[in-house]
Amino acid sequence: MAAVLGIDLGGTRLRAAWSQAPGEQPRPLGEEPAPRSAGDLGARVAAYARQLPDVPAGIGVTIPGLVDGTVCRWVPNLPYLDGVDLAALLAPAGGPQTQVVAGNDAQLALLAETTNGAASGTRDAILVAVGTGIGSAVLSQGRIARGAHGGACSFGWACADLADPGDERLGWLERQASGSALDALGATLDPPRDGPGLIAAARAGEQAALTALEPAVAALGATLAGAVALLDPEVVLLAGGVAAATDVLEPLLREQLAPRLPRHLRDVPVRAGAFGPRAGIAGALIAAHSGPTWWELRP
Structure with missing residues (x-):
């Protein structure tokens, strides 16, 4: 299966990882302080994408705030993201077929815990x-x-x-x-x-x-x-x-x-x-594999 990129963006830190298949353990790419601007975020994600074996089929992003689709509506700790469409911002990191999905960090952490963690089943x-x-x-x-x-x-x-x-x-x-x-x-x-x-x-x-x-x-x-x-x-x-x-x-x-x-x-x-601090990145990768309806868990 095609590789996907996961970005766990918090108020103070950014983590990146990739995976080849749903349920696979995240393969870490790096951890660093949170970007200081939207342009900085776009550049960093593009740099991480270049470390993958191929153009990512999907990019999943956690946001510490309110996200509607791929548009950041309100991010108190990273206000430069307010109103930013992540699909447009991160387009240079992928190709024509790369799908960007985004979600609130806690929601994507719960996605990981429900899929293969402490809330499984x-x-x-x-x-x-x-x-x-x-x-x-x-x-x-x-x-x-x-x-x-x-x-x-x-x-x-x-x-x-x-x-x-x-x-x-x-x-x-x-x-x-x-x-x-x-x-x-x-x-x-x-x-x-x-x-x-x-x-x-x-x-x-x-x-x-x-x-x-x-x-x-x-x-x-x-x-x-x-x-x-x-x-x-x-x-x-x-x-x-x-x-x-x-x-x-x-x-x-x-x-x-x-x-x-x-x-x-x-x-x-x-x-x-079960995932501790890795829940966000695990959820971002699951969402990237699942697509825009990641929130609707498969039976």
């Missing part, structure tokens, strides 16, 4: 990815929910504080429990820690770290409880950087979920995604 699942921001995606009856414009299930914008005035670029949950929020909570410790250091201290049983985590866990738990109550998933997956902290967060989250859910929903499994 399920038809209803929730994925929450905590990193620079908070990404989320929902599998409902075998399809990844996208909504009218590709932005369905944006849990980072869920709010459990009626007094919150809102923010132009960051949702309430992102301000409470994203990677930067965990960094801020860790900075209150003595000595100060970053987010991963806060998690490590909590894993070691340090009471100050567990106490510092409480606001973020309470916010995330309240949001997940509402999502579980609405969607009745078979599993909740933690992805992104927070996946490595599932051993710490799962019991804390379950304490938040139980009193907010009816009995028949309290036992929903909460577990780490």
Whole structure:
């Protein structure tokens, strides 16, 4: 089969890989800081495409924001992409028959987890990815929910504080429990820690770290409880950087979920995604092989 190129574009990093067949392990091409302009992105993707054995049959791209088809509608951490049509931008990286497909990073991570990961065999699942921001995606009856414009299930914008005035670029949950929020909570410790250091201290049983985590866990738990109550998933997956902290967060989250859910929903499994930081690139490659209806999983 013809090779495809996968691009996992995050708020701070870009990963590239390729594969020859659906389900094949990604073959890494490189990882680097995120581009600083749309033109820079186009040039880098073209450079990666030249490393493939042939012109790519497809290019799959994850975007940390709202994507409608191949048009970036709103990308808070990479605003230069707002309004950019990736099919046009990346055309020089392929040939006349190369198909460009794009999707929200959390949605494509869930595509990977559902196809060959921790949600394999399920038809209803929730994925929450905590990193620079908070990404989320929902599998409902075998399809990844996208909504009218590709932005369905944006849990980072869920709010459990009626007094919150809102923010132009960051949702309430992102301000409470994203990677930067965990960094801020860790900075209150003595000595100060970053987010991963806060998690490590909590894993070691340090009471100050567990106490510092409480606001973020309470916010995330309240949001997940509402999502579980609405969607009745078979599993909740933690992805992104927070996946490595599932051993710490799962019991804390379950304490938040139980009193907010009816009995028949309290036992929903909460577990780490199988792909870890590779979920986005794996999903981008699956989408590149699948084509423009990648979100409609095959039975």
